[in-house]
Amino acid sequence: MATHLDQAVQTPPDEALTDATPAAFPSASRRRIGAALRWIVSDDPPGRILLNTGMLVILAALLFAPFLFPGTKALGVASRICIFVILVASYDLMLGFTGIVSFAHTMFFGIGAYGVAILLAKSSVGWGTVALGTAAGAAVSIVLATTIGLLSLRLRTIFFSMITLAIASFAQIVAAQWRDLTGGEDGLTFSVPAVLKPGFRLFAEPVLGVVVNGWVITYYLTFAVSLMLFLIMLRIVNSPFGLVLRAIRENEFRVEAMGYRVVAYRTLVCVVSAIMASLAGALMALVLRYNGPDATLSFSLMIDILLMVVIGGMGTLYGAVIGSIVVVLAEYYLQNSLGAISAALSDVPVASALFHPDRWRLWLGILFVLIVTFVPQGVVGRLRQRR
Amino acid sequence: MKKEWLDRLHGLAPYALTPLVVLAALPAIGVGPWLTLTVAGLTMGIMLFLVASGLTLIFGLMDVLNFAHAAFVAVGAYVAVSVLRPLAGWTSELSLTLNLAALLLALISAALASGALGLVFERVIIRQVYGAPLRQILITIGALTVIEQLIIVIWGPEAIPLPKPASLRGSVFLGSSSIETYRLVALCVGLAVAAAMHLFLTRTRLGLVVRAGVEDREMIQSLGYHIRRVFVGVFMAGTALAGMGGMMWGQYQALVDSQIGDSMTILVFIILIIGGLGSVGGCFIGAILVGLTSNYVGFLAPKLALGSNILLMALILLWQPRGLFPIAGH
Amino acid sequence: MTADDALLRLEGVYTNIGRYRILHGVDLVARRGRVTALLGRNGAGKTTTLRTIMGLWKARLGKIIFEGQSIATLDTPHIARLGIAYVPENMGIFGKLTVRENMLLATGRGGFAQQNLNRVLDSFPVLKVKWESPAGSLSGGQKQMLAIGRSIIEPRRLLLIDEPTKGLSPAMVDQLVEALLRLKREYTTILLVEQNFRVAEAVGDDVAVMDEGRVIHAGDMAALGANHGLQHRLLGLSMADSV
Numbered sequence: 001m002a003t004h005l006d007q008a009v010q011t012p013p014d015e016a017l018t019d020a021t022p023a024a025f026p027s028a029s030r031r032r033i034g035a036a037l038r039w040i041v042s043d044d045p046p047g048r049i050l051l052n053t054g055m056l057v058i059l060a061a062l063l064f065a066p067f068l069f070p071g072t073k074a075l076g077v078a079s080r081i082c083i084f085v086i087l088v089a090s091y092d093l094m095l096g097f098t099g100i101v102s103f104a105h106t107m108f109f110g111i112g113a114y115g116v117a118i119l120l121a122k123s124s125v126g127w128g129t130v131a132l133g134t135a136a137g138a139a140v141s142i143v144l145a146t147t148i149g150l151l152s153l154r155l156r157t158i159f160f161s162m163i164t165l166a167i168a169s170f171a172q173i174v175a176a177q178w179r180d181l182t183g184g185e186d187g188l189t190f191s192v193p194a195v196l197k198p199g200f201r202l203f204a205e206p207v208l209g210v211v212v213n214g215w216v217i218t219y220y221l222t223f224a225v226s227l228m229l230f231l232i233m234l235r236i237v238n239s240p241f242g243l244v245l246r247a248i249r250e251n252e253f254r255v256e257a258m259g260y261r262v263v264a265y266r267t268l269v270c271v272v273s274a275i276m277a278s279l280a281g282a283l284m285a286l287v288l289r290y291n292g293p294d295a296t297l298s299f300s301l302m303i304d305i306l307l308m309v310v311i312g313g314m315g316t317l318y319g320a321v322i323g324s325i326v327v328v329l330a331e332y333y334l335q336n337s338l339g340a341i342s343a344a345l346s347d348v349p350v351a352s353a354l355f356h357p358d359r360w361r362l363w364l365g366i367l368f369v370l371i372v373t374f375v376p377q378g379v380v381g382r383l384r385q386r387r
Numbered sequence: 388m389k390k391e392w393l394d395r396l397h398g399l400a401p402y403a404l405t406p407l408v409v410l411a412a413l414p415a416i417g418v419g420p421w422l423t424l425t426v427a428g429l430t431m432g433i434m435l436f437l438v439a440s441g442l443t444l445i446f447g448l449m450d451v452l453n454f455a456h457a458a459f460v461a462v463g464a465y466v467a468v469s470v471l472r473p474l475a476g477w478t479s480e481l482s483l484t485l486n487l488a489a490l491l492l493a494l495i496s497a498a499l500a501s502g503a504l505g506l507v508f509e510r511v512i513i514r515q516v517y518g519a520p521l522r523q524i525l526i527t528i529g530a531l532t533v534i535e536q537l538i539i540v541i542w543g544p545e546a547i548p549l550p551k552p553a554s555l556r557g558s559v560f561l562g563s564s565s566i567e568t569y570r571l572v573a574l575c576v577g578l579a580v581a582a583a584m585h586l587f588l589t590r591t592r593l594g595l596v597v598r599a600g601v602e603d604r605e606m607i608q609s610l611g612y613h614i615r616r617v618f619v620g621v622f623m624a625g626t627a628l629a630g631m632g633g634m635m636w637g638q639y640q641a642l643v644d645s646q647i648g649d650s651m652t653i654l655v656f657i658i659l660i661i662g663g664l665g666s667v668g669g670c671f672i673g674a675i676l677v678g679l680t681s682n683y684v685g686f687l688a689p690k691l692a693l694g695s696n697i698l699l700m701a702l703i704l705l706w707q708p709r710g711l712f713p714i715a716g717h
Numbered sequence: 718m719t720a721d722d723a724l725l726r727l728e729g730v731y732t733n734i735g736r737y738r739i740l741h742g743v744d745l746v747a748r749r750g751r752v753t754a755l756l757g758r759n760g761a762g763k764t765t766t767l768r769t770i771m772g773l774w775k776a777r778l779g780k781i782i783f784e785g786q787s788i789a790t791l792d793t794p795h796i797a798r799l800g801i802a803y804v805p806e807n808m809g810i811f812g813k814l815t816v817r818e819n820m821l822l823a824t825g826r827g828g829f830a831q832q833n834l835n836r837v838l839d840s841f842p843v844l845k846v847k848w849e850s851p852a853g854s855l856s857g858g859q860k861q862m863l864a865i866g867r868s869i870i871e872p873r874r875l876l877l878i879d880e881p882t883k884g885l886s887p888a889m890v891d892q893l894v895e896a897l898l899r900l901k902r903e904y905t906t907i908l909l910v911e912q913n914f915r916v917a918e919a920v921g922d923d924v925a926v927m928d929e930g931r932v933i934h935a936g937d938m939a940a941l942g943a944n945h946g947l948q949h950r951l952l953g954l955s956m957a958d959s960v
Contacts, residue, residue, distance in 0.1 A: 101524055157520045158452045159664065162656045169653045170697045177690055299649070303528060310525060353540040362536030369529040372522060373515065592826075595818055599811045605773055606809035610822050611797035714813070 040231060042238040046318050047384045058321060062223060066216045067208050073332075075219050079287045081328050082226035083280050088308045089233050089320035090276035096315030097237055098269050099249035101157060103302055104148060104164040107171040108274040110296035111144070112137040112281025114175065114182060117291035121183070121190035130193065134282040138275050145274035149267030168302070175293045187292020196221070196286060222283050229276055234317055236272065245269055246315075304331075307368050313378025322379045327364065334360045401711040405675050412683045422564035424682045430570040432678025433577030434639065438632035438651055439658040440584065440670050441625030447601035447665025447714060449618050451513055452520070454527035456629055456655070457648025458534035462504055463497035463630025464637035464647050465538055468547050470496045478552040486552035487572070494576070494634055501630025502623045504534075509622040535645050546644035549637050573635050580631065581671065588667065597621060601665050602714060654681075657700045663710030672711060723782075724749040724906045725770070725875055730779030730789075732769045739765045741930035742779065747875065747923075750904040752897070754911055754921035754938060756952060761927040763910040764806060767877045770908075771803045772796045783875070800874035804881065808864040812853025816844055816863055819852050823867045830871075837866045840896050858889035865896060869905070876900070876907045882916050894919050914952065918942045926951045 038045075046055045061068060065078040087109055094100040115137025119129045148164065155163065175182045182188065192214075194200055200214040210216065236242055244265055247255045256262050285291045304327055312323025335357035342355040354362070375382050413421050442456045470493045471478060477489040512530055516522040551569050558565040588594035600607045600614045607614050629648075636651065637643040658677050662669025677696050684695040691698075703711065725747040732740040740762050747753045755763050768774045770781055772793040781789040788796050797803070802823075811819055820837075821828065838845045841862040847855055852863060861881055868876055881897075882890045890913070897920045900907065911917040917924065921938040934941075934951050941947060 099521070101521060158446075158524070159660070161524060162452075162660055165656055166653065166660070166697050166700060170694055173693045173697075177693065303532065306525065306528060350540065353543075356540075358544065359536055359540065361532055362540070365529050365532035365536060369512075369526060369533060372526045372529060376522070592821075595814070595822060599814060599818075599822055602811045602813060603809060605793070606805070606811070607822070608793040609771055609773070609797055609803045609805075609809065611794050612822075613792075613794045 042231070042235040044234055044238045044317075046380070051318065051380065051383050055318060055321065058325065065223075066210050066212075066219060070210055072215060075215055076287070077328060077332050079219050079222045079283075081324050082222050083283050083287070084305075084308065084324035084328060085320050086226050086229050086280040086283075087277055088305055088312070088324055089230060089317050090273045090280070091305050092309050092314060092317055092320055093233065093237065093245075093269055093273045093276075095309060096313075096317075096319070097242065097249060098245045098266060100266065100270070101161045102148065102164040102270070103161060103299075104144075104168040104171075105273070105277055105305060106297050106299075106302045107168045108141045108145065108277035109281040109284070109301075110171065110175060110291075110293070111141050112278030113285040113291040113296045114188075114281075115140070115278070116282045116285040117188045117190060118181060120192065120285075121188045125191045125193060127193050130282075130286070133285075134279065137278045137282055141274040141278040142271055145271040146267055149270035150263065168297070168299070172293055172297045172299075175297055183292065185293065187290055187295065189290045192218075192286055192289055218287055222287060225279070225283060229279060230317070230321075233276065237317060241265070241268075249315075307364060309378075310368060310376075311371055311378055313380035313382070313384075316378070316380040316384070319378050319380040326379075330360055330364055334363070338363070401669075401672065401707070404711070405672055405679070408676060408679055408683075412679070416683065416686060419563035420686060422561060423566055424686055425679065426566045426570055426574065428679035428682035429675060430574045430577070430639075430678070431681060432675035433574055433581065434632050434635050435651065435654055435658060435678060436632075436671055436674035437577060437580060437628050437635070439655045439662075439674055440581075440667050441628035442655060443659050443662065443665055443670045444597070444601070444667060445622055445625040446659070447667075448597060448604075448614075448621050449513075449517070450604075451517065451523055451622075452527070453513070453625075454524055455508070455512075455531040455534065456626075457652045458531050458538075459501040459505060459626040459629035460633035460636070460648035460651060461535060461538055461645060463501045463633030464549075464643045465542050465547075466500040466630070467493040467497045467634035467637060468542070468549055468643050471549065478550075481553045483554045486554045489552060490572075490576075490638070493638075494631055497630040497634035498627040499630075501633070502627035505623040505626025506619065508626070509619050513622065535648070538645050544645070546642050549641055549643050551638060551641060569639065573639060576635065580628070584628075584667070593617070654696060657696050659710075661700055661703050661710055663707075663713040665714040666710070666712040669710055669712035722748050724784060725908065726780070726782045727766070727770070728780040728782070730766075730769060730781060731777045732765055732774050733777050734765070734774065739930055740769065740776075743927070743930070743932055744935075745925055745932055746935070747906060747908045749906055751922040752901055752907040752909055752920050753923040753925060754909050754917040755925050755927065756911060756914070756917060757927035758953065759912075762930040763927055764879055765930075766927070767803065767805075767879050767908070767910060770796075770877060771801065800872075802868035802873040802876050804864045804868050804876070804878045806879040806883065808860050810852045810855075810860050810863055812851060814852055815849050816847050816852050816855070817849060819863060820844075820867050820870055823870045825871065833870055833872075837870050840899060841866045858885045858892075861885060861889070861893065862896075865893070869900065874906060876905060876909075878907060879910045880912055881909075882911065882913050890916065914948070 046052050062078060062082060066075055069075070069078065087105070091105050094102055094105075112134070115135075116130055116133035119133035119136070123129055148167070151160065151163065176185050178184070191197070195214065196218045197214040200217070202212040202217060206212070237245070244255065244260055248260075248262055248265060252262055281296055284296060288295060308323030308327045309320060310323070311326055312319030312321065338355050338360055339357040342352050342357065345351040345355060353359070371378065377385065409425060412424070416424060438456070438460055441459075442453060446452050471489060474489045474492065477485040480486070508530070512526055513523075516526055555569045555572055558567050559571065560566075586594075588598055596607060596612050596614070597617060599610075600612070600617065604614060632651075633647060637647055640647075654677055658670060658673040660673075661676065662671070662673030676699065680695050680699050681692060685692040688695075707713070723746045725745075727743050727745040730740055730743040730745075731738065743762070743766055745753075745755075745766065755766065757763050765774065769776050770788075772788070772791055772795070776789050779789070780787060783796075783799060783801065786799070788799065791799075803809075811822075814822075820834075824830075843859050843862060844866055847859065852860065855863060865878070865881065868878070881893055885893065894916055897907070897909070901920065901922075907920075909917065909920065911921075918938060924934075924936060924938040924941050925932050926934040928951075934947075941951075
């Protein structure tokens with residue numbers, strides 16, 4: 001039963017390669033650079049000129065963020081964007097590419113974060129602990145994701161979604177109740193390795209006017225890991241495995257009839273997605289130096305992920321980038337604009353409340369509904385469509 | 388012969404679940420608190436049933452899962468607040484008649500408001516997404532956010548107290564058990580609504596058509612019934628029920644905030660899963676079970692209380708993977 | 718065969734399901750007061766034809782004319798109200814409803830007309846026994862009786878019946894054939910899809926054979942029954958031999 005949204009999800013068009021054919025390039029080294037670039041993005045570049053430029057601009061902005069946007073708040077926003085790109089892209093693997101609707105994604109995010117948080121809070125602070133915590137989080141995620149993946153075959157879409165909601169809810173409850181392990185509602189605060197601490201200085205003198213301290217290093221760690229994970233996901237969706245996933249989304253029975261075990265693929269994609277989310281969670285913990293049920297396990301976070309993946313465009317991975325930026329920036333900066341409008345309308349009773357800064361979710365929700373109705377392919381999907 | 392008996396037993400087993408739980412709790416808890424908790428559980432169950440039954444009927448007949456159902460619960464609660472404010476004179480009097488009259492007015496207003504919103508919602512939002520489960524989930528979640536935010540715009544972000552009417556505060560004493568008066572009233576009202584629903588479904592032609600439509604939509608159409616026209620009515624009835632549930636829950640908690648629907652959502656989903664998607668009878672049993680479990684476990688092992696219903700759901704799914712009363716085709 | 722004769726006429730009907738074309742230009746006539754048997758292998762498009770007539774699937778191209786009126790664009794409840802009853806392959810019984818409730822759904826506002834009810838209960842006495850039982854508790858054959866009984870409880874102009882004898886015991890099959898013959902005597906028009914050639918031959922007046930979404934033979938049932946060579950060619954040995 002192909003839905004509007006299903007039909008709207010695009011597979012990368014063949015002509016999307018932006019590099020010209022070798023014949024037009026006289027220089028062999030330029031050809032090699034082109035080939036190398038293509039290899040990096042797994043032959044799946046954003047696509048259109050506008051998208052390519054946009055992505056490059058975003059990449060540059062994130063790469064030089066500490067220098068372009070100095071200050072802890074801006075750096076925090078940039079970190080959040082990087083982490084969410086991974087969180088949302090990994091969700092897109094399930095939703096956009098395989099057609100699985102799960103509400104348990106934040107659970108894996110939380111597990112990754114708690115893995116690092118618990119170990120850093122309870123034992124010695126060091127990179128070994130961080131590695132161990134990350135691995136532990138990933139391991140738990142793998143086990144849970146396998147269970148959920150196996151469930152998904154036996155249950156219809158809606159039934160499955162409801163069960164994932166219940167599972168996520170249970171995780172939230174456990175995290176909030178198990179004070180001894182997770183710090184309960186208050187969560188865990190902990191120290192991070194010395195290099196990441198704000199007091200640490202990589203260079204004695206400021207570089208380009210910015211002091212390269214622990215915050216900056218934490219940011220670059222986040223950025224590097226996020227970029228790497230994103231490119232890995234690009235490779236995954238463009239591999240034979242990825243093609244089978246897309247086929248499953250279109251017509252599962254056919255795929256089964258062709259001899260592929262759909263259960264295995266579904267489970268595998270759930271596991272990969274969960275691992276990515278878990279790693280994103282580990283990064284989140286390091287950035288925040290804190291983790292609690294509200295930071296990583298809340299349902300409103302799950303809704304934000306849905307917002308991001310739909311606005312950006314499902315089944316594109318690049319949509320995760322656009323979506324994350326739109327929503328995170330809205331979260332932080334929309335409130336100011338709203339505040340201004342609200343003040344201007346202070347005489348009109350209801351209007352003033354409509355534009356109150358706390359109502360940024362209202363406007364995002366309206367945007368979301370409009371996009372699902374009129375532009376279901378999202379920003380990237382729409383831009384990728386042949387005109 | 389033996390197989391027939393086994394089949395019969397198997398068929399009756401789901402019905403036995405609730406009495407079993409109730410009886411099992413008695414020795415564990417002790418007669419005194421047991422009665423209080425059982426009434427509390429039944430009341431909570433009946434309120435949850437009102438909310439959940441609407442959702443399961445909508446899903447059963449129209450194959451639409453309305454993730455925005457919680458919004459209608461909230462609308463009902465808030466409309467009740469607005470209706471009861473000018474009626475403060477009636478609710479502060481120690482007269483049972485006046486109090487009940489005020490509550491009845493609030494109940495009906497909540498139902499009408501949620502029903503009306505449901506009509507608009509079905510026309511504008513649901514119509515677009517019949518037969519498309521992914522879009523349904525997405526668009527109804529979006530609508531949920533928007534409606535809840537609009538509630539805050541209209542009524543403000545602060546939680547609003549909703550004190551119980553004067554003659555319904557306090558408790559009734561039965562032996563060594565104390566039972567809140569409001570709970571008894573809520574239980575009666577809830578049962579009355581449930582009974583009305585049951586009569587409608589089983590004794591009227593329209594109810595018969597709805598029940599048949601839940602089982603096999605194509606066949607009911609092949610018999611000449613324009614089931615699509617019934618969709619709107621059922622959707623409105625479902626949202627009206629949610630509104631009623633919201634009003635009663637808000638009054639019960641004596642506090643109304645924009646998240647009132649959300650807190651119920653997970654329990655409602657659990658009830659639907661336990662009962663079997665689309666089955667109103669299953670929904671009833673599921674709701675009572677969830678209400679009882681919450682209260683019994685809340686007394687016996689408070690730490691487990693929140694998660695206990697999810698565990699209950701898991702146990703039932705292990706026994707009956709499609710819920711207690713699954714409907715073929717769902 | 719005059720134009721008046723044809724209660725139902727299909728001309729060049731194409732139906733798609735999703736991306737698959739199932740019917741490739743079906744031409745079919747069901748004559749008034751006669752039983753037309755629709756035969757063919759599995760997957761020939763017989764069920765799709767019935768569903769298309771009933772409006773459950775929409776014809777892409779072609780005409781469907783009932784009593785001189787085009788019904789191809791009408792929705793299913795409309796078509797049913799014109800007097801067409803449909804008994805699908807899975808019988809379409811509402812298992813959670815009682816036998817009585819199943820039958821009641823097929824009646825108009827006034828409920829049961831005693832005469833009609835008696836007629837049905839005489840043909841299918843088992844329904845009287847199981848009147849208040851949930852329809853899901855009936856055996857396969859009993860469900861089929863219910864399905865057919867439901868389709869005739871009110872007078873209909875056309876019955877579309879899909880493989881009623883499938884999976885029934887020989888005794889049940891005989892009972893069913895009896896019921897169909899009784900309907901025939903009452904001048905009811907029936908379009909009957911059957912895999913069982915013996916049943917089709919016993920009941921049918923006209924026959925249409927389908928293959929790969931088209932009608933490849935249409936004519937007199939008795940003539941086809943006498944011509945074993947033609948039977949073999951159209952239906953394959955396995956069908957003609959089915960008992």
